[in-house]
Amino acid sequence: MSDIATLTFEGKSYELPVVTGTEHERAVDISRLRQDSGLITLDDGYGNTGSCQSSITFIDGEKGILRYRGYPIEELAEYSTFPEVAYLLIFGDLPSPDELAEFRAMLTEHQFIHESMRHHFEGFPPDAPPMAILSAMINTAGCFEHELVEPSNDAQFKDQAARLLAKVRTIAAASYRMSMGLPVNYPRADLSYTANLVHLMFSMPNSYGEPSPELVRALDQIFILHADHEQNCSTSTVRMVASSQANLYASVAAGVCALWGPLHGGANMAVIEMLEHIRASGEPLEKFVQKVKDDPRHTRLMGFGHRVYKNFDPRAKIIKAACHQVLSKLGLKDPLLDIAVQLEETALRDPYFIERKLYPNVDFYSGIIMRAARIPMPMFPVMFAIGRMPGWIANWREVNMNAKSRIYRPRQIYVGPTARPYVKLADRVQGR
Numbered sequence: 001m002s003d004i005a006t007l008t009f010e011g012k013s014y015e016l017p018v019v020t021g022t023e024h025e026r027a028v029d030i031s032r033l034r035q036d037s038g039l040i041t042l043d044d045g046y047g048n049t050g051s052c053q054s055s056i057t058f059i060d061g062e063k064g065i066l067r068y069r070g071y072p073i074e075e076l077a078e079y080s081t082f083p084e085v086a087y088l089l090i091f092g093d094l095p096s097p098d099e100l101a102e103f104r105a106m107l108t109e110h111q112f113i114h115e116s117m118r119h120h121f122e123g124f125p126p127d128a129p130p131m132a133i134l135s136a137m138i139n140t141a142g143c144f145e146h147e148l149v150e151p152s153n154d155a156q157f158k159d160q161a162a163r164l165l166a167k168v169r170t171i172a173a174a175s176y177r178m179s180m181g182l183p184v185n186y187p188r189a190d191l192s193y194t195a196n197l198v199h200l201m202f203s204m205p206n207s208y209g210e211p212s213p214e215l216v217r218a219l220d221q222i223f224i225l226h227a228d229h230e231q232n233c234s235t236s237t238v239r240m241v242a243s244s245q246a247n248l249y250a251s252v253a254a255g256v257c258a259l260w261g262p263l264h265g266g267a268n269m270a271v272i273e274m275l276e277h278i279r280a281s282g283e284p285l286e287k288f289v290q291k292v293k294d295d296p297r298h299t300r301l302m303g304f305g306h307r308v309y310k311n312f313d314p315r316a317k318i319i320k321a322a323c324h325q326v327l328s329k330l331g332l333k334d335p336l337l338d339i340a341v342q343l344e345e346t347a348l349r350d351p352y353f354i355e356r357k358l359y360p361n362v363d364f365y366s367g368i369i370m371r372a373a374r375i376p377m378p379m380f381p382v383m384f385a386i387g388r389m390p391g392w393i394a395n396w397r398e399v400n401m402n403a404k405s406r407i408y409r410p411r412q413i414y415v416g417p418t419a420r421p422y423v424k425l426a427d428r429v430q431g432r
Helices: 033-039 073-080 084-091 097-109 116-120 130-144 153-181 195-200 213-226 232-241 248-259 267-281 285-294 314-330 335-348 353-357 364-370 377-401
Strands: 004-009 012-020 026-028 057-060 065-068
Touching: 004 033, 004 353, 012 033, 026 153, 057 195, 065 073, 065 084, 065 314, 065 377, 073 116, 073 213, 073 314, 084 097, 084 153, 084 195, 084 213, 084 377, 097 153, 116 130, 130 248, 130 314, 153 248, 153 377, 195 213, 213 314, 213 364, 213 377, 232 248, 232 335, 248 377, 267 335, 267 364, 267 377, 285 314, 285 335, 335 353, 335 364, 364 377
Parallel strands: none
Antiparallel strands: 004 012, 012 026, 057 065
């Protein structure tokens, strides 16, 4: 096949290179289109626009494939741990035993936040949104480590990445404890990354206890499944900010703000709210599903469908199994899980959803695991942010390592008023 695409406009033809990725995805390179033809492309929402070439994550939405650095998500979720997946995403390869041990030691060493930062938490009102606190405190953490904010070499970057990955968990837990009026806990050196988060959030000064291994494993899987997902809204935001040569802390804080939106990081909250509504109403699931089909603008089936996946979200299958397993092992009975299972079965038998390729996504079951962990809904996006941190760091690094990188600057098609003269205030008509 030809590696050149031809665009014909007003009798002139323009040759555009075709770029082929390692998984045989093809893209028309339009980087010289405006310079050569005066035209730009218009793609509202960037659904068909490739903003970069990346070696981090591959998704095939038609086949339901997700791979980090070439490794299938199914294998990583079953055999790996979150710190190992973080290392893989950030540095490109699975670590050796010594490399992983060193990285874990760095996470343990840097998990404390500066004592002065504790006073910053006191400045937020008790009902402040946790994502607002997380974004602000990530930037604050950068102020206490200004010598590492702009790394000059790869060795320094490794230290910076470990610091940010370690501290974001401590910051997240502290924001939760302060909102509950509870004393802030210190991290423990003897616990794994995810077990430490459970300790930081829920241990009391007079009764530490040990986090449930089943729950810790389920949360670890949630972090792995959320660790990266190609050029989504928040990751694209991190890359956009990084392209200005903003530091890692500032770029990631911007990613937190993008993730805050209910269409991104708040999706699993919407699922829980939907399931709670169904339970409270007592209406048959078939009736609810019919409402979705009759008026999808006002009654939405949350947790179904995905911008990228036109097949089963591979993460949804993993998280569904983990959800059943953790509730069973903990001896918990959540009526919302029963409703979710029945709702999934009802929808997947219906031609309406099958024809539209609306399948459960990762958000459909992840919120139920969060509930089992006693994590309140306002903290759901924060947990998402902790999991997505390795992907954001990896993408920031990819932008900064690209010698050809330049500041992102999308074009637009202007549709406002054409040129018009300024009218002095005294001459303007009243009421306009």
